[in-house]
Structures are given as C-alpha cells and as structure tokens.
Amino acid sequence: MxxxxxxxxxxxxxxxxxxxxxxxxxxxxxxxxxRLQVSRTPIREALTRLAAEGLVELQPHRGAxxxxxxxxxxxxxxxxxxxxxxYAVRLAVPKLGPEQLDELQELAExxxxxxxxxxxxxxxxxxxxxxxxxxxxxxxxxxxxxxxALRGVTHAAVVHQNFHDYTPEALLRSLHHHVEMVAAARxxxxxxxxxxxxxxxxxxxxxxxxxxxx
Amino acid sequence: MxxxxxxxxxxxxxxxxxxxxxxxxxxxxxxxxxRLQVSRTPIREALTRLAAEGLVELQPHRGAxxxxxxxxxxxxxxxxxxxxxxYAVRLAVPKLGPEQLDELQELAExxxxxxxxxxxxxxxxxxxxxxxxxxxxxxxxxxxxxxxALRGVTHAAVVHQNFHDYTPEALLRSLHHHVEMVAAARxxxxxxxxxxxxxxxxxxxxxxxxxxxx
DNA sequence: ATGACCAGGATTGCATGCAATCACGCGGAA
DNA sequence: TTCCGCGTGATTGCATGCAATCCTGGTCAT
Numbered sequence: 001m002x003x004x005x006x007x008x009x010x011x012x013x014x015x016x017x018x019x020x021x022x023x024x025x026x027x028x029x030x031x032x033x034x035r036l037q038v039s040r041t042p043i044r045e046a047l048t049r050l051a052a053e054g055l056v057e058l059q060p061h062r063g064a065x066x067x068x069x070x071x072x073x074x075x076x077x078x079x080x081x082x083x084x085x086x087y088a089v090r091l092a093v094p095k096l097g098p099e100q101l102d103e104l105q106e107l108a109e110x111x112x113x114x115x116x117x118x119x120x121x122x123x124x125x126x127x128x129x130x131x132x133x134x135x136x137x138x139x140x141x142x143x144x145x146x147x148x149a150l151r152g153v154t155h156a157a158v159v160h161q162n163f164h165d166y167t168p169e170a171l172l173r174s175l176h177h178h179v180e181m182v183a184a185a186r187x188x189x190x191x192x193x194x195x196x197x198x199x200x201x202x203x204x205x206x207x208x209x210x211x212x213x214x
Numbered sequence: 215m216x217x218x219x220x221x222x223x224x225x226x227x228x229x230x231x232x233x234x235x236x237x238x239x240x241x242x243x244x245x246x247x248x249r250l251q252v253s254r255t256p257i258r259e260a261l262t263r264l265a266a267e268g269l270v271e272l273q274p275h276r277g278a279x280x281x282x283x284x285x286x287x288x289x290x291x292x293x294x295x296x297x298x299x300x301y302a303v304r305l306a307v308p309k310l311g312p313e314q315l316d317e318l319q320e321l322a323e324x325x326x327x328x329x330x331x332x333x334x335x336x337x338x339x340x341x342x343x344x345x346x347x348x349x350x351x352x353x354x355x356x357x358x359x360x361x362x363a364l365r366g367v368t369h370a371a372v373v374h375q376n377f378h379d380y381t382p383e384a385l386l387r388s389l390h391h392h393v394e395m396v397a398a399a400r401x402x403x404x405x406x407x408x409x410x411x412x413x414x415x416x417x418x419x420x421x422x423x424x425x426x427x428x
Numbered sequence: 429a430t431g432a433c434c435a436g437g438a439t440t441g442c443a444t445g446c447a448a449t450c451a452c453g454c455g456g457a458a
Numbered sequence: 459t460t461c462c463g464c465g466t467g468a469t470t471g472c473a474t475g476c477a478a479t480c481c482t483g484g485t486c487a488t
Contacts, residue, residue, distance in 0.1 A: 002274060002471065005262075029440070039473045041255075044441090048216075048259055052266030054362055060216060061440055061479050076357040083297045084363075143290040145370075148268055149298075149363045156359075216441065243470070253443045258471090275449050275470055 002045060004038045009046035011036055016055055016066055017131065017158045018124070027056060027064040054152035055159075069156045071209055078205040080153045085134070086197040088150065089181070090190040091141040100140060101186055107133045108178035115175045126175075131158055133178060157204065170207045174200060216259060218252045223260035225250055230269055230280055231345065231372045232338070241270060241278040268366035269373070283370045285423055292419040294367050299348070300411040302364065303395070304404040305355040314354060315400055321347045322392035329389045340389075345372055347392060371418065384421045388414060 012032070015021045027047065033040045047064045050056045056064045069077065096104070107129045114125055131154075138150055166174065177200040184192035226246070229235045241261065247254045261278045264270045270278045283291065310318070321343045328339055348368060352361055380388065391414040398406035 002262075002272075004472070006274075030438090040440090041472055041474090045259065045262055045471095048219075048262050049266055052263055054359070058216075062481090063440070073357060073359055076359045079301075080298070080359055080363055083301065084294070087293075087297065143287060145268070145287055145290045145294055145367055148366050149294055152362050153359055218442070244468095254470090255442055255444090259441095276451090277470070 002042065005042035005045035005049070008032070008036050008038055008042050009049050012046055012050060013053075013055065016050075017155065018128065019159075021066055023066050023159050024068045025066045027066065029063070053155065055155050067155075067159070069160070074156060074160075074209050075205075077153050077156050078201060078209070081150075081157075082198065082201050084146065084150050084153070085138075085201065086194040088141040088146055089137050089197045090194040091143075091146075092137045093185050093188060093190040093193050095140050095142060096185055100136065101182065104133060104136060104185065105179075105182045107136075108175070108182050111178060112175045115171055127158065130178075157208070160208065166207050170203060173203050177203065216256065219256035219259035219263075222246070222250050222252055222256050223263050226260055226264060227267075227269065230264075231369065232342065233373075235280055237280050237373050238282050239280045241280065243277070266366075267369065269369050281370075281373070283374070288370060288374075288423050289419075291367050291370050292415060292423070295364075295371075296412060296415050298360065298364050298367070299352075299415065300408040302355040302360055303351050303411045304408040305357075305360075306351045307399050307402060307404040307407050309354050309356060310399055314350065315396065318347060318350060318399065319393075319396045321350075322389070322396050325392060326389045329385055341372060344392075371422070374422065380421050384417060387417050391417065 012021075012027075021027070029040045029043050029047070032043045036043065047056060047058065051058045051064065055067055057067050058064050111126050111129050111133070115123065134154060138147055138154075141147075177196055181193050181196045181200070184190075184196055226235075226241075235241070243254045243257050243261070246257045250257065261270060261272065265272045265278065269281055271281050272278050325340050325343050325347070329337065345368075352364055352368075355361075391410055395407050395410045395414070398404075398410055
C-alpha cells in the first residue's frame, strides 16, 4: 500500500528493531523526511502505522518517540506471547515445506555458531536471525488475525535487544531451543514444538524480567 | 493525538461497528472528507489507523473498503479471543470498582430486557451495549499490550452484527452469560468469570460459524 | 533566589495542488 | 461475438504552504 509510506515504515521498523534508533528516541518528521528522501506526508503515515503496531508512541502536537515498555508491560507481553506463540508454532508445523525447514535449520545453526561461548563477538546478527526465525513460524501459521495480534507483541522483546542480557548458559539454552524446535518440526510433532516454544519463552522471560513472584 | 484525524477515526469506527457503513463498502476519501467536514489528510490518517486495527482494508491506488472476514478468519478470531478474553476477564475481576460493577450490571440487565422473546424489536442497542460490556472488562484488565492485541480481534464479531443470527435460545443463553459474569465479578471469583466468558465465546462461535469439525 | 510570564523559534496539524495510477467504456480486429 | 488495446475521467499518492501549538530562554516581579 502507499508505496513511499510503506517503504518509509519499513525502513523505520528496521532501524528501530535493529537498534539503530534507540528506544525512547525522538522522531522528528522533518529530520526523517530529509533522511529518507520523501516529504513529511508519507513519514506521518508511516509513523501512524508504527504507532498502531506499538513500535512508536504519538503525542498530539508533540511528535513521536520510539516506544518504551515498563516492566509490567513486558510481563504482560510475555503472558500474551505464551498464549499465542506456542499455538502459532503448533499451527505452523504441519504446514512447513522442505525449503522452509531448511531455512529454519540454517537460521538455528547460524545463531548457535555465532552465539557459542569463546567467540565473544557481536551478537547483532542473532537478533535479526531470531526475528526471522520466530516470524517464519507466525507467517506459515497462516492466518492474518493471528499475525496481527502477535505483531505488536513481539516487537518489545526485539527492541530491548535482550540477547546482551543473557547469561552464557541462558543464551545457549535459548539457541538450543531453536535447534530442537526445528527437530520437532521435522518430526511433524506439533506438541513437541509447542512445548519447546513455551520453554523458550519462559527462559527469555526469566532473563528479561525475572520470574514473577506471584 | 492529531485531533481531527482522531475524531474522523472515531466517527468512522462508530459507523462501521454500528453497521451504518456495511461490511465491504467502499470508502472514498473525497466523499468522507466532505461528509466529515475535514480535508482528505486527516481522513487518510484515520483510514490507515483503522486499517491497522483491521477494520478496513487498504489497497494501493485502489482505496479503502470496510474489512470482510472469511469463515477461516472468523474461526481463527474466535480461537484468539478464547485465548485472550477469558484471561482479560480474570485480570479485570479483582480490579473492578463498585461503580463499574453497577455499570456492568445495568448493561447486562438492559440487554436482557431488550432481548427477551416476545419483544421482537430492534436488537441494535444490544450490539452497542455488548461492545461496551466486553470493552469494559478489557479496559479494566488494564495493560496496554492486552488491549492492543484484543482490539483488532473483537471488531469482526461486532461488524458481523451477529445477534440477528442467534436463535432465540442461543441469544438468551448469551445474555444470561452476561448476567452471570457480573455475579461472578461481584463475588470476586475470577475463575468463575473466566469460565463463563469461555462458555460465552463458545456459544457465540457455534452460532456464527458452527462447531469446528476437528 | 525562585517563580510566573512572555516572546521567538521550532515543530506539528491540516488544507490544497499536482502528478501518478487505476477503473471504465469504447472502438477495432480476429 | 469476443477479446484486446487505448483514451478519458476519477481517485489516490505525495509535496508543499500556512496556521496552530508547543518548547525554550530570558526577563521581571515577588
């Protein structure tokens, strides 16, 4: 839709999710317009779309900022992901084609390679691969309503660049979950894949916000 | 935010959810602009926002239409509601204040009054009261991510004006569910309220799309 | 010293104009 | 008759201009 606006939204999304633009940063329309080489109109449209996705926050007459999430909101977000994403994985497993299984496996193995301890380098590529990994399941699960409901809810974890906060053990656990999920998918076992996704999310939640005391 | 755009979005939302604008109807920017007494710019912004909510569908260079949902999508939407809305009710119950309980009770009883058989009149007011009833729980449940995830997913049932398709028995069941939910809320029993909400949704799904054969 | 108040500048919000794209209907060829 | 191509009208997409609002700092009174 609206090509220039869509492209602007895509660029901004990339920059926010990849951390180029920090959480909480101000997004001036004029600055974005000159930087992305379009006028303010498509920029404004892109901002309203990202606001609807929950990636940016809009205040009347006061402009846009990259969204921030309180601990309570993060807790809630994980609660929602736990209710939706394992279900999405279960739906996706029987629909995955061979080439998609190969892509998932490649993603899982590449994340495991760059995340191995001893190689203490940039974890940036993992963020992107992880996003693609989770996104592929949601995409294959297939239905638009599910994708829409999950869209806003998966952003927060990505923006918070959580991999840097993982302990080495938690990170390894997380990356092995990916590999195991591919194995479950290859076996066509939706129950297995769903269970691993659930464990994967609990592990992520524990490192990001700790275990809720309730 | 953006006062004129927000007002336009609100007006359109009302008109779509109340059925004044039919599902699938075309939404011309110029026509809406003259009708709502603003220029096309805020109209376009309103349309992008409603598109993000899933209420309208946008096609590049081809304008906007009120969204329609396939049976598969409706099925998926109920699957999502079943995973989120009972949870929202459970969260809301301990937070409901006396005045909110009174409002819920008034809504439930008014729906029951106008829906009673023998009084075969307009069911329109029920649609609005029902929307308010469900929305109040979601609002009180409190967290923004949950509300955002549910927003797009609750629209479909409203647009489809489902109450007219209910059999008299199913309609009565549904309206009594509301009353029972208020009773559960007054008792502070989140489990009870959650269970009734679940039954409420199963009942609605059965009349709208039938029981899935899986 | 502290607080209220008031320019000046900057930024957002909306309206409008023009270019780009699409829908529709007509005419011509097979 | 049917289908393809094309021109015209209508609609959307984007850029720009102006008014409205907000933020900043500086000044003045207390």
